[in-house]
Amino acid sequence: MFVALLLAQAIAAPVAATPAEHSPETRILIAPVASAIAKVRADQAALPPPKDDAEKLLRMRDLEQAPRAAMMAVDFQKIPPAERKAAYTAMWRQITPIDEANQKAVLEMLPPEGWFTISRYGKEASRAAFLIVQHGNVDLWRRFVPVLEPLAAKGEVEGRHFALMYDRLETTEGRKQRYGSQMSCKAGKWVPLPIEDPDNLDARRAKLGMEPYASYLAKNYSGPAPC
Incomplete structure (x- = not known):
């Protein structure tokens, strides 16, 4: 951790x-x-x-x-x-x-629709592009979050990828996250950063094909090792 x-x-x-x-x-x-x-x-x-x-x-x-x-x-x-x-x-x-070379290459390769869609490039290549941009900076996230959102709704981008980039942008800029993906280490334990409208968190996650939040936390953050 x-x-x-x-x-x-x-x-x-x-x-x-x-x-x-x-x-x-x-x-x-x-x-x-x-x-x-x-x-x-x-x-x-x-x-x-x-x-x-x-x-x-x-x-x-x-x-x-x-x-x-x-x-x-x-x-x-x-x-x-x-x-x-x-x-x-x-x-x-x-x-x-x-990372910097990859990000430059991704921007040079961007197709007219603005992203590497699953139907055209395949799930693995679309995921690869997401990882490269996700490991970039806030300027890249600002650019691509609005591009990925409608594509995620149509299944052309994995919903969890959009959720991760959206949450990272929001928390980096001091706002609440929407999907609960971003964590903070407090007193040796991982805890979620503030989440908007937590009562409807699972409904938002479900729309993107994501597992219930309790399952996500149990799978990724329930181990005995401290952070």
């Missing part, structure tokens, strides 16, 4: 400081992030060029997800407390250029 909180914070404000010197042990612990990036790049370099934009989106997704998965697997409890921030910064500095 410690790493999850750091990731959530960095999505909103990526760290740009120069990392301090790491101990040999810490360098070993964080090395899988660079290794994951190198492996995906090597694997993709051996492939023929993407046959279409859908395949290009999937490759971009693989490149951005690999180092995140490696980071989530790092046992931060084994890193001395004095080195944790610098270690995290060092890993994030490797991910940020990938």
Whole structure:
């Protein structure tokens, strides 16, 4: 949960400081992030060029997800407390250029309808585009939330993806979320950020094909580990 909180914070404000010197042990612990990036790049370099934009989106997704998965697997409890921030910064500095390049590419690839719809690009490619934009900044969320909303209503975008981006934009700008996806760590426990009209939360989630909120919390936030 410690790493999850750091990731959530960095999505909103990526760290740009120069990392301090790491101990040999810490360098070993964080090395899988660079290794994951190198492996995906090597694997993709051996492939023929993407046959279409859908395949290009999937490759971009693989490149951005690999180092995140490696980071989530790092046992931060084994890193001395004095080195944790610098270690995290060092890993994030490797991910940020990938994110920025992916976001630039997505904007250049945008079709006339303004998004990569499921019917045209497939569910996985549409999801890949969502991940890339979701890992962007508030300007991207402002641009795409109104684009995704009607598409989600028509099933051309997964409802949960629209909900996540909508909630992230609202909470980042100091407003209440609508679908309950955004959490905060308080006293070692994950708690939802303020939700508008909570009595009708499940009805709103159901319209987007999302599970009841109690089930969502039990599945994702009921573990024994503190945040």
